[in-house]
Each structure stands twice: as structure tokens, then as C-alpha cells.
Amino acid sequence: MIIPDLDRTHPPIPASWHIEPVQQVSRYSLDNGIPVYYINAGFQNLVKVELIFPNLRFGKDFPLVGPAANRLMSDGTSKHNSRELAEAIDYYGAFLETEEGPDYCSLQLYTLTKHLNETLPYLREILTDPVYPENELDVYRQNHKQKLIIENNKVGSLCRRKFANMIFGNDHPYGFFVYPEDYDRLERGGLVSHHREKYTSGHCTIVVSGRISAEALRNLNAQLGGTDWTRSNGVTETNDTMHPSPGKKQFVPVDGAIQSAIRIGKIVFNRSHPDYPAMTILNTVLGGYFGSRLMSNLREDKGYTYGVGSAVASLRQAGYFFISTEVDAGSTLNALHEIYLEIDRLRNEEIQEPEVKMVKNYLLGTFLKGNDGAFHLAERFKSIHFSGLDYDYYDRYIHKLTTVTAGELKEMAIRYLEPSTLCEMVVGSK
Amino acid sequence: MITYSTHLLTNNLKLIIHQDKSTPLATVNILYKVGARDENPEHTGFAHLFEHLMFGGSVNIPDYDGPLQLAGGDNNAFTNNDITNYYLTLPTGNLSTAFWLESDRMTGLSFSEKSLDVQRNVVIEEFKQRYLNQPYGDVWLLLRPLAYKVHPYRWATIGKEIEHIEKTTLDDVKNFYYKFYNPDNAIMVVAGNVVEEEVKDLAEQWFGSIQRSTPPRTGYPPEPDQHEFRECTVERDVPFDAVYRAYHTCSRLDREYHAVDLLTDILSRGKSARLYNELVLKQKLFTNIHAYTTGDFDKGLIVVDGKLVKGVKMADAENAIDEELQKIIRVPVQTDELKKVKNKIESTTEFSEVDLSERALNLAVAEYMGDVELVNTEIKKYQAVTAGEIMEQASKIFKKGNCSVLHYLSKTTSN
Known part of the structure; x- marks a missing residue:
């Protein structure tokens, strides 16, 4: 059966989808x-x-x-x-x-x-x-x-x-x-x-x-639920001392390494910070999904690596942003150059609308997946509960996701991704 | 219990539909019946490299990932000895985008030099990252050609060597595509909050016009029975000695597979298993030890592998393995122990059905194994296994002449 007027060159219009509220515990x-x-x-x-x-x-x-x-x-x-x-x-x-x-x-x-x-x-x-x-x-x-x-x-x-x-x-x-x-x-x-x-x-x-x-x-x-189980509390409410080294760079040579591992990043903030949702969106553009700029550049255009990614990790006492990859040893310097180039681009140029839209839609789809099934829903709860947040965090996240502008994302990059504040660790050979 | 319906399009594309009304998502899983065993021995690693090229643009769609991400979806793929499997998940409302994308890359690829150049490099970096630049990373590159002399399982999915990947030409890519990436060589599963009639219509609409067919397969050269003990010793820059043993066993399609699978579970599944308790906790010879079946579509292997505690002699470690294997040959497995591994199969089956895309994959693989209903009936075959059958398999498999052993020694230890 051939349907003559089937248009294979354009996507069927993506339906707009409805995000149900997260099922609460x-x-x-x-x-x-x-x-x-x-x-x-x-x-x-x-x-x-x-x-x-x-x-x-x-x-x-x-x-x-x-x-x-x-x-x-x-x-x-x-x-x-x-x-x-x-x-x-x-x-x-x-x-x-x-x-x-x-x-x-x-x-x-x-x-x-x-x-x-x-x-x-x-x-x-x-x-x-x-x-x-x-x-x-x-x-x-x-x-x-x-x-x-x-x-x-x-x-x-x-x-x-x-x-x-x-x-x-x-x-x-x-x-x-x-x-x-x-x-x-x-x-x-x-x-x-x-x-x-x-x-x-x-x-x-x-x-x-x-x-x-x-x-x-x-x-x-x-x-x-027995009361025979001891209730006494040890000290857990801690704020340990951090000695961060902003802007430090280190190279650890490894004899005979045919690939170098690279990490670049810094302490930022955790999920409870008002800029966290926008920062995760910016991170997605840079290295948070397959179509990200780092993946497109280092893997899909240059073939330096099998994979590269970035993330904003949220912990109880802090959050940190990092880029991570393993690259062909001979391409280590080139890969570093391209990574900083991508960071600069985010700070100097506004992201074009189609790319913003793609990232928004991708994250909406990812959000739906994270609500699918009991085990995922339990993770949803833990993410907010142990950050001292309530379910309205997800309303704010979705709101940010649907309304964020290219200008706001550029602002995030300028504020938080200043290259001289980033730490760089390279293990391998270059 | 997974419910489904099956359909055959006029071009012989097999379609399986599984409805789950509880999810806002849909998954499309396409299994192509082609894997590393279909490769030319002089050009290995090709099926996997090809998998990468399936994302390099198709005849009408220059970029696969972009439109999928725009539709809120994501995707991945894997290649093994037997199959190449592609799957994507997206919000149900955008299902037609999945059909558009998948049917286009079944219709034709863009076959670009640039895409081939880049993916060759990406795969070479994957080769290095996973097999060469990791301690113990090259084990399977060594163990396969030791255990297999004839059958294509003698090379790893990533390929025998980087040179095989380097020499790939665009003509190779085209030939492979037209030989294997055809509707009659694929199984498509659509799962999620979908309506059967709508999915059937979409399938016919998007895939129905693809009219290629796959040339008859000639089968794979069977691996002759092994009757002589094989041994290989290598020294590597790793901190500790390790041993890898491979014994030939049945395919996952064979009647005795379930007994073989339970046999390895008794040896090595969970913290109560024999090898861990005897050789790690009690005798302190190994830091870890495992036994498992490869579960291949042709005759596969049982692998027993472990890393030795520093200072332990290889001969002592191996004798201890032999003793455990002899025990399971001679002493019948007790009722409780057998019940335990069967219960574990029941729960792992249930856990493997939590995730929608995993359910879709299970359906596709069962169909390729010959009967989609196996997703629901495999469990009964496990339940029926007797202690006698496990002993019988153990004595058949764990013979010295059926064993290939790789001694993977630390350079620092042996010096």
C-alpha cells in the first residue's frame, strides 16, 4: 500500500502534550x-x-x-x-x-x-x-x-x-x-x-x-515501629568546611594512556537555589543530552570521543557543575580548546530559538518519564524532600522550562560559567 | 503477564502491540535480526559500527535526533552477537513522529562520507575507552578466539582489531544495509498508552511501502565440540591476577537452557551463592567471583571468572574452583536451594517488566526466539527444572576438555 501524499520530508506536527501534576506521596x-x-x-x-x-x-x-x-x-x-x-x-x-x-x-x-x-x-x-x-x-x-x-x-x-x-x-x-x-x-x-x-x-x-x-x-x-529501637540522636546536621580552589588546573600524567579523562567545573548551588532550574536548562544545552553542543562538537563533528556530558549535581551541602569526557590522548588539547569555546559561546551569543525549543521539549519528555511508575515517583519525592523542598518545586521547574528565554540562559552562563573560576583536571597524556 | 497482539504487514514486517494505559509514554522498539555473527571474519565490528551510522541521517531526514528531541523523546540502540536493537520513548501524543523517523531509516540512509568518517573515529574511541584503556578491558578479545575456533562468536561485537573498523568504506555500508535492514528482517514492537487500530494504521501508512526483502540466510558454521583443554596466559599492567574460564554450553533456544541458567545461579547469584561464600568469604582466595551463561542464540558459554586476592597462587585458586564444580556434579542440589533460584527468576522477571521499554524489548526478543508468548511462559520452564537435570548439565559441561582458560596475570606479581 502506497499512500501518495505522505510527506516524508517534514515531521508530523508534534502534538503539544499535557503535563499531569506529579503524583504525591x-x-x-x-x-x-x-x-x-x-x-x-x-x-x-x-x-x-x-x-x-x-x-x-x-x-x-x-x-x-x-x-x-x-x-x-x-x-x-x-x-x-x-x-x-x-x-x-x-x-x-x-x-x-x-x-x-x-x-x-x-x-x-x-x-x-x-x-x-x-x-x-x-x-x-x-x-x-x-x-x-x-x-x-x-x-x-x-x-x-x-x-x-x-x-x-x-x-x-x-x-x-x-x-x-x-x-x-x-x-x-x-x-x-x-x-x-x-x-x-x-x-x-x-x-x-x-x-x-x-x-x-x-x-x-x-x-x-x-x-x-x-x-x-x-x-x-x-x-x-517498636519503641525498643533507640531514639537517641548523634550529630548529623553538619556543615563541613570546604576549601574550594577556584580556577585551579591540574594535569596528572599516566604512562601509556591512550585516552585522557577530562573534568571541568566548579561549585555552584543545589536544588534549593532559585537559579537551579534555569541552570539545569543551560546545562542541558551544553552537555545534558545527546544533541547537546559538546556532544555535537566533540563527538558528532570531530570524533574525539565516544561520549561527553555535563551535569549539575545537587547535594545536601552544595551543588556543583561539571563537564566530563574521555578523549583520544592525541586530541586532548584540541578537546579542551573546544570545550572552552562552547562555554564562551554560551556567554557571548544568545541561543537561537529552535535550539531553546528543542531543549525545552526534550526536558518536558524527560520529566514525563521521571513520573512514570512507582519507583520513579519515589525518586521524585526524595529529590525534593532531602533538599528541603516541597512538590511546588516541580511547578516552578515546569514554569521555568516553559517560559525561560535565551537572554536569561545567557545571563546564567555569564554569571556562573566564567572560565577563570572553573577548575580543570586532566588525567592521561597530552 | 504481558498482553499483546501480533500482526504481519504485507511486506512481512512483524508488528507487536502492547497496550499499557497507565503510562503517558510510548515506546517503539525495532529489532533487526543482524549482529556480529553476521560479519565477514576479515571485517569484524561492522554490525556495531553500522548501528552508529543509523543515526547519521536517512533519505528524507538529515538529522535523526533533533526531531525526536523536539517531540520530547529520546532513544538508544545496542548491538550484540545476535541482534541490533533500536528503541525510542516519547510522549504518546507524538507517536507519529516515531513512525516517521523509523520508517525513513528503514527506507534508506543518506550514506554520507562525513558521517562515516566521524563514526569510525567515535567507534575507535569507544574501542579504546572500553577495551584497551581499562584494566582487564581486553579479556573478551582474548577469550573469544580461545573458546571458539570456527563460529563467528570467536570475535567480540566491537571487532577483532581497530584496523577492521578503520578500513570500512561507504560501499561496505551500503551492501550491509541492503542485505539486512529490510522489513522482513525486523521486528517492531509498539508499547504504551496506544490504541491497537491506530498503531496498525500508522504502521501500514509509514512502513507498508518499503518493499525490500532479505536474501536467504545460509546459517552459521557450527562450532565443533571441544575435547582438548585450552590455556592462554597473558601478562598485563594490572594490579591483580585474574582467571577466566569458558565452557561450551547450549543456546538459549535449547530445551536444556533453563537448567544451565539455574546451574550458574546456584553457583553465583546473590550473596548466598556458593562461589562467593566458599571462595571469597570462607577461603579468601578471590576478591570476587562470578559464573554466568552468555545466553546466545547459537551455542554459548558458561563463564567462570574471578580476581585473585593478592598473594594467592593461581593453582590454589583454580583447585578451589574445581572443587566447587565437582561438588555440584556429585551432590544433588537440595530442594530449598533449587526453590531459591527459581524464586529469584520469578522476581527478576517481574522486575524486568516494570520499565515500558524493557517490556518492549522482551517482546521483540521472544518473537525472534520463535514465539512471542515466551515472555509469559519462560517462567514455567524454569519452574519445571529438576535437581537431576542440573546435575546432568553440570557433569556434561564442567569437563576439562570442554574448558578454555585465560590466566590474566599482573606484571608486577609475576616479576
Whole structure:
């Protein structure tokens, strides 16, 4: 069948689409006061329970205690050893994962909804009664040390860590540079006291997403709502000292590297700042999507790299902007030149209307995807909640997205992307 | 349970429609039945390079990504040994844009020298970034030709060597396109908040006029059974020794595949699995160790790989692996352990259906495997596997003569 008047040279007019308000979490409290935020959505009979704890004040002598205490929690309790715990969780087809972030650590249980009642008791046991066995700690120390040594052989990985160190300094948890030997200082006693201070009901926030029944919520209270669980609070409201080095440049040579890793950026602000939405739009133009200027230039026009991107990362104490890529070693200087050229263009020329429109539409589509399904909606909630924001942040974001002008974006670039304030880290050869 | 309907266009393009009214999105997934196994041995890495060129403009549309982004969509693609798969997701209201874009690049490419020049470089940088400039990055470049002597699985999807990518000409690109990128060699899945009749009309309207067909395939040279132990040792600038073993096993289309998959799950899936508990936690010989099946469409491999703890002798580490493999050959798997890995399959299947584009891919792959209904019935095949079948597979597979081993040694250790 041939339809003679089918126009293949022009796009069918893109429909304007409707952005529904983000489905919000519901809230209730367990008997011991732990706030539970839940999203009941999705067709699959799955549920994710996430227990989130803010990191304690940064202690320079023990930079690795926090992540180790979180990771090793499931490696043995006074009732079960690590294998028995893993057997129990695996038997129900469930997954227990841990996440160690710069601001928070969490335990995440993913399970078929029908097995939530059987798996929750293990989650409680792991959370409240870990013993941190010496053997598991030995293995952790040795394996993470080896893993870090391997990571240090990757230009991309080394560049990421050295760049963070450069912009935040060594006195800050975001910037602290970990050496393999640091793992040797991990001791059981430190983990036990860290756990006692951090994993209290007073610090805990619970986020539940997926298919959840009223019965499941009652069961959550029965398992985790007990008042026997200590409430005492350690110090978590921290503002650690930053020693940023604006405008610093460093080159770390690596013998025989056939690619160089590049990071360029600086501390800006996090999601709670009024300029954050506009800054993320500007970032998208520069390096935030496949059609971005950096991708078009460095990859699609010059073929220097497999990929290049940029982002504005929002953390609790700060936000930072960065460009990241790995390029052919022989093209390192050219790539740097083109990156700064693209930054200059944003500061000197207004972005033309078609490009602004493309970025707006792309971000609207991305926003829709981020609202699709229970697990995404839980992430939506966490993004605002842990930045001290409410759902009206998304109204402001969408408003900015639909109304932002080229002049405003240029203003952002002039204000925040002054080249002399950017830090540059290159690891490889040039 | 995934619901769907299937249709065949007059040009033999297979269409599968999956409706999900809960999402504001639609996904279009097009699987082309072509992968690295279809390449000329003297010109490997080509199927993957070609995937990059599919974004370099088509006959009526100079730029693929721009209009898609303007419609709020994004996309990606991947190539493996067996297939090349393209997928995009966009707001449902803009679905016709997806049909316009995908049908145009099935109609014809712009075949530009500039696009070829640039993508050659991009792929070479990808080769370096992922395979050469990474510790242990070249493992598969070494292990494949050790395990396979005849079948095209003997080279990696990225290609045997950078020179193969460098020498690509525009004529190669054209020939490959007209040979494989035809409606009868593709499976299209449209999923999301869509209406079946509308999708059928759109498909016929945009794709119906593409009238090429694919020449008959001659099949792939089968890999002869391996009967002799193969060993290869390399020294590299890496901090720790590692071992990679490859054993020949069945294809994912074979009846015994589910037993083989569960066999590797028992060895290595999750923190309760045998290899981790015995060799990492208890004996402290490895910092990590895995066992998995490659799940290829032709006969594949079971790979057992691990990184050694510094100071551990390779022979001791290997003996410990052998002991674990012997155990699973000799001692029947207990009911609870078998139930455990089956339960895990049930939940991972459920988790793999959360994401719309993953559901679309699952449907396309099942169709290529011979029956789209496999998306719903594979789980039953796993449930039916017995402890005896797992033992039988273990004793068939874990024989020395069926093994190719790569010793990947640290230069600093061996000096």
C-alpha cells in the first residue's frame, strides 16, 4: 500500500502534550515516630522499602567508617550469620541492597509484595542487631582495597576522584581523597559505635513504593515501629568546611594512556537555589543530552570521543557543575580548546530559538518519564524532600522550562560559567 | 503477564502491540535480526559500527535526533552477537513522529562520507575507552578466539582489531544495509498508552511501502565440540591476577537452557551463592567471583571468572574452583536451594517488566526466539527444572576438555 501524499520530508506536527501534576506521596508515622512516605502505584506485584539515614559528621580519621558500617550491616547479626541472612532474603526472591551516598546511607529491600511479610523481619534484624563479624570485615577491607587499586588504574575514575578533591578540598566528605591504605584503619569497634549513633529511629526516614496494601503498612509498623529501637540522636546536621580552589588546573600524567579523562567545573548551588532550574536548562544545552553542543562538537563533528556530558549535581551541602569526557590522548588539547569555546559561546551569543525549543521539549519528555511508575515517583519525592523542598518545586521547574528565554540562559552562563573560576583536571597524556 | 497482539504487514514486517494505559509514554522498539555473527571474519565490528551510522541521517531526514528531541523523546540502540536493537520513548501524543523517523531509516540512509568518517573515529574511541584503556578491558578479545575456533562468536561485537573498523568504506555500508535492514528482517514492537487500530494504521501508512526483502540466510558454521583443554596466559599492567574460564554450553533456544541458567545461579547469584561464600568469604582466595551463561542464540558459554586476592597462587585458586564444580556434579542440589533460584527468576522477571521499554524489548526478543508468548511462559520452564537435570548439565559441561582458560596475570606479581 502506497499512500501518495505522505510527506516524508517534514515531521508530523508534534502534538503539544499535557503535563499531569506529579503524583504525591502519602505520609504516616510509625508508633516510634519514624515518618513513612509511600507511593502506591504500578501493575507489577512488587514493593521497594527504603530506610534512609543521614550521614554523621565527617571524621577525617575515619573517612571509610560510614560506608563500611552501612555495607556490612547485613553481614551477620547475633542470630544469623551473613550467609544465613542472604539465604533467607534470596529464598523469597527478594533483593537487599545498600547505598552509600555523600549525604545519606540507605538499606533497600526489593521484594514481591506477597513476600513482604516474610522478608521484613530480616530487614529489622539487620538494621537493629548487626554484629560486624571480624571475618566479614577482613574480607571487606581486603576486597575494597583491591577494588580501589584497580579503579586507580582507570583514567576516568581517577579523574572523577581527583576533581572532587580539587573543588571541595580534603577536609570535606565530598572531596576527601581515599587511599587504598585507608582501608587498613577500619576497625570493628569503630563500626559498632558508628552504627549505634547513626541507625536510630530518630534518624530514620522510610520511603515505600510499588503495590502496597493497608495490611503491608500495618506490618511495617509492627516490624519497624517498636519503641525498643533507640531514639537517641548523634550529630548529623553538619556543615563541613570546604576549601574550594577556584580556577585551579591540574594535569596528572599516566604512562601509556591512550585516552585522557577530562573534568571541568566548579561549585555552584543545589536544588534549593532559585537559579537551579534555569541552570539545569543551560546545562542541558551544553552537555545534558545527546544533541547537546559538546556532544555535537566533540563527538558528532570531530570524533574525539565516544561520549561527553555535563551535569549539575545537587547535594545536601552544595551543588556543583561539571563537564566530563574521555578523549583520544592525541586530541586532548584540541578537546579542551573546544570545550572552552562552547562555554564562551554560551556567554557571548544568545541561543537561537529552535535550539531553546528543542531543549525545552526534550526536558518536558524527560520529566514525563521521571513520573512514570512507582519507583520513579519515589525518586521524585526524595529529590525534593532531602533538599528541603516541597512538590511546588516541580511547578516552578515546569514554569521555568516553559517560559525561560535565551537572554536569561545567557545571563546564567555569564554569571556562573566564567572560565577563570572553573577548575580543570586532566588525567592521561597530552 | 504481558498482553499483546501480533500482526504481519504485507511486506512481512512483524508488528507487536502492547497496550499499557497507565503510562503517558510510548515506546517503539525495532529489532533487526543482524549482529556480529553476521560479519565477514576479515571485517569484524561492522554490525556495531553500522548501528552508529543509523543515526547519521536517512533519505528524507538529515538529522535523526533533533526531531525526536523536539517531540520530547529520546532513544538508544545496542548491538550484540545476535541482534541490533533500536528503541525510542516519547510522549504518546507524538507517536507519529516515531513512525516517521523509523520508517525513513528503514527506507534508506543518506550514506554520507562525513558521517562515516566521524563514526569510525567515535567507534575507535569507544574501542579504546572500553577495551584497551581499562584494566582487564581486553579479556573478551582474548577469550573469544580461545573458546571458539570456527563460529563467528570467536570475535567480540566491537571487532577483532581497530584496523577492521578503520578500513570500512561507504560501499561496505551500503551492501550491509541492503542485505539486512529490510522489513522482513525486523521486528517492531509498539508499547504504551496506544490504541491497537491506530498503531496498525500508522504502521501500514509509514512502513507498508518499503518493499525490500532479505536474501536467504545460509546459517552459521557450527562450532565443533571441544575435547582438548585450552590455556592462554597473558601478562598485563594490572594490579591483580585474574582467571577466566569458558565452557561450551547450549543456546538459549535449547530445551536444556533453563537448567544451565539455574546451574550458574546456584553457583553465583546473590550473596548466598556458593562461589562467593566458599571462595571469597570462607577461603579468601578471590576478591570476587562470578559464573554466568552468555545466553546466545547459537551455542554459548558458561563463564567462570574471578580476581585473585593478592598473594594467592593461581593453582590454589583454580583447585578451589574445581572443587566447587565437582561438588555440584556429585551432590544433588537440595530442594530449598533449587526453590531459591527459581524464586529469584520469578522476581527478576517481574522486575524486568516494570520499565515500558524493557517490556518492549522482551517482546521483540521472544518473537525472534520463535514465539512471542515466551515472555509469559519462560517462567514455567524454569519452574519445571529438576535437581537431576542440573546435575546432568553440570557433569556434561564442567569437563576439562570442554574448558578454555585465560590466566590474566599482573606484571608486577609475576616479576
